[in-house]
Amino acid sequence: MSVLVVGSIALDDIKTPQDERKDLLGGSASYGAVAASFFSPVKMVGIVGEDFPEAHIELMRSRGIDLEGLQIAKGKTFRWSGEYLGDMNTRETRSIALNVFEAFRPDLPEGYRNTPIVLLANIAPDLQHLVLDQVDSPRFVIADTMDLWINIARERLLELLPRVDLLILNDGEARQLTGEDNLIRAGRALQVLGPRFVAVKKGEHGCLLFGEGTEIFACPAYPLDEILDPTGAGDTFAGGLAGHLATAGPSGIGFPALREAIIRGTVLASFNVEEFSLERLKTLDRSQVEKRLASYRKIAALA
Amino acid sequence: MSVLVVGSIALDDIKTPQDERKDLLGGSASYGAVAASFFSPVKMVGIVGEDFPEAHIELMRSRGIDLEGLQIAKGKTFRWSGEYLGDMNTRETRSIALNVFEAFRPDLPEGYRNTPIVLLANIAPDLQHLVLDQVDSPRFVIADTMDLWINIARERLLELLPRVDLLILNDGEARQLTGEDNLIRAGRALQVLGPRFVAVKKGEHGCLLFGEGTEIFACPAYPLDEILDPTGAGDTFAGGLAGHLATAGPSGIGFPALREAIIRGTVLASFNVEEFSLERLKTLDRSQVEKRLASYRKIAALA
Numbered sequence: 001m002s003v004l005v006v007g008s009i010a011l012d013d014i015k016t017p018q019d020e021r022k023d024l025l026g027g028s029a030s031y032g033a034v035a036a037s038f039f040s041p042v043k044m045v046g047i048v049g050e051d052f053p054e055a056h057i058e059l060m061r062s063r064g065i066d067l068e069g070l071q072i073a074k075g076k077t078f079r080w081s082g083e084y085l086g087d088m089n090t091r092e093t094r095s096i097a098l099n100v101f102e103a104f105r106p107d108l109p110e111g112y113r114n115t116p117i118v119l120l121a122n123i124a125p126d127l128q129h130l131v132l133d134q135v136d137s138p139r140f141v142i143a144d145t146m147d148l149w150i151n152i153a154r155e156r157l158l159e160l161l162p163r164v165d166l167l168i169l170n171d172g173e174a175r176q177l178t179g180e181d182n183l184i185r186a187g188r189a190l191q192v193l194g195p196r197f198v199a200v201k202k203g204e205h206g207c208l209l210f211g212e213g214t215e216i217f218a219c220p221a222y223p224l225d226e227i228l229d230p231t232g233a234g235d236t237f238a239g240g241l242a243g244h245l246a247t248a249g250p251s252g253i254g255f256p257a258l259r260e261a262i263i264r265g266t267v268l269a270s271f272n273v274e275e276f277s278l279e280r281l282k283t284l285d286r287s288q289v290e291k292r293l294a295s296y297r298k299i300a301a302l303a
Numbered sequence: 304m305s306v307l308v309v310g311s312i313a314l315d316d317i318k319t320p321q322d323e324r325k326d327l328l329g330g331s332a333s334y335g336a337v338a339a340s341f342f343s344p345v346k347m348v349g350i351v352g353e354d355f356p357e358a359h360i361e362l363m364r365s366r367g368i369d370l371e372g373l374q375i376a377k378g379k380t381f382r383w384s385g386e387y388l389g390d391m392n393t394r395e396t397r398s399i400a401l402n403v404f405e406a407f408r409p410d411l412p413e414g415y416r417n418t419p420i421v422l423l424a425n426i427a428p429d430l431q432h433l434v435l436d437q438v439d440s441p442r443f444v445i446a447d448t449m450d451l452w453i454n455i456a457r458e459r460l461l462e463l464l465p466r467v468d469l470l471i472l473n474d475g476e477a478r479q480l481t482g483e484d485n486l487i488r489a490g491r492a493l494q495v496l497g498p499r500f501v502a503v504k505k506g507e508h509g510c511l512l513f514g515e516g517t518e519i520f521a522c523p524a525y526p527l528d529e530i531l532d533p534t535g536a537g538d539t540f541a542g543g544l545a546g547h548l549a550t551a552g553p554s555g556i557g558f559p560a561l562r563e564a565i566i567r568g569t570v571l572a573s574f575n576v577e578e579f580s581l582e583r584l585k586t587l588d589r590s591q592v593e594k595r596l597a598s599y600r601k602i603a604a605l606a
């Protein structure tokens with residue numbers, strides 16, 4: 001099965017305690033689409049400006065990503081600038097320039113409309129709704145979000161949740177959206193708002209997946225002794241997850257398939273943070289993914 | 304094999320966002336010894352005052368704990384009062400009265416000196432040294448510690464590390480003691496200071512165990528939707544771990560045995576926080592432990 005990925009495409013300036021880099025490929029759809037392409041065919045929807053480097057488009061093409069839904073608009077590409085502090089668990093946005101993204105209206109090519117797996121990577125809930133309005137009964141819809149939308153578009157986000165099969169968000173956002181300090185209660189409270197499944201990302205501490213009834217899956221992160229740039233870790237996680245979910249066999253997409261997808265997302269995200277931007281994903285090959293996957297299973301095995 | 308547990312025995316006053324309780328049994332040795340007794344015979348070393356309730360001694364006796372090393376001194380029992388804030392990940396000490404603990408000098412009965420597993424539960428490094436001076440080549444020494452000793456007894460703590468096989472501490476303490484923000488680097492840096500194994504506790508996020516070479520084990524916490532009182536979770540973890548380690552067969556105490564011991568410690572700690580003080584451990588039976596252990600393995604299975 002193939003995966004439709006919609007989200008932002010950006011040029012990022014990033015500062016970490018050790019380094020500073022400019023004009024990097026970024027955005028939730030960039031990370032999400034490239035990550036998903038490790039496991040399944042991907043169709044991408046997004047917008048860039050005329051200044052968007054051809055090399056970045058080449059990278060996506062080289063991953064076999066269908067770019068028919070990529071709009072190249074007059075003007076400049078969306079820009080984000082951020083800085084990571086201390087142990088890199090704290091991030092501050094330095095500046096945002098929406099540019100062409102301001103007028104973005106996702107417009108799905110005819111051939112995208114019956115894509116079975118839909119990943120609504122992190123963008124405004126309004127745009128996520130617009131995409132869902134254009135797809136024909138997808139088999140599984142995944143939505144990622146962020147604190148910004150909880151703050152400024154809470155109602156539209158809440159309206160999105162019943163349209164979603166899996167909601168992905170981080171621990172702080174789960175607490176913020178539900179008012180529950182306890183993460184297990186927060187996850188369950190989110191399910192009541194609509195999504196059948198909820199994945200709570202905890203960065204260096206791994207992930208919690210909430211399924212039907214009392215079903216729950218808890219996994220640690222892949223241990224890394226060096227992180228160069230955490231940008232896009234969550235988007236890569238969501239993309240890898242969506243891409244692997246699209247390989248689910250005839251038994252369908254239930255809790256066991258989601259667990260396996262989360263494991264793949266965790267492994268891809270662990271590679272992503274080893275370099276700036278998508279540089280590690282660019283050189284990554286499938287055999288390296290399989291090797292780390294085996295290592296991860298060994299590191300976290302309880303029996 | 305049996306386990307020697309030395310640490311504090313206290314009467315605690317505890318306030319949580321929901322409740323407030325006074326005169327509770329507490330202290331690192333109380334939690335550690337009772338937790339260890341679920342798996343192995345325990346010999347306890349500690350001090351209490353004449354005000355120490357007989358019921359608490361009865362509890363320990365009922366768990367089969369050898370109390371020959373328990374000193375009952377003139378004066379009052381060590382008292383600690385603390386308050387948990389918000390999501391209970393923040394704790395503030397309200398007051399401490401050392402009382403009889405101030406003059407505590409662990410004095411090991413003859414029959415304790417060749418105990419193969421030694422758990423130096425959280426007390427001053429000076430006292431941990433004193434206990435090690437009195438044991439005859441123990442098979443495995445575990446030491447727990449806390450931020451207080453890193454702040455006021457850093458040198459004595461550093462001198463202890465080469466005498467220890469497994470150091471247990473929490474994530475904040477690991478960062479504080481090594482100056483490393485990255486927990487994987489912090490764990491490895493701690494091993495360089497002496498202990499062959501290091502376990503970094505991360506509360507609701509589980510635990511990391513560092514072994515020889517690149518050996519590493521990562522596990523999530525057992526997910527709980529309600530925590531009444533986090534006091535003693537770390538002590539219970541250490542006690543359960545030590546108790547299970549004492550059941551290691553002829554293949555000895557290596558990384559696989561430590562992984563299994565950490566899993567038992569995690570499960571016992573998850574019970575402990577469900578009630579105040581040792582109330583949950585008091586009613587807990589072995590079949591409940593085995594049931595949750597099976598559930599934990601299922602929740603965190605990666606394959």
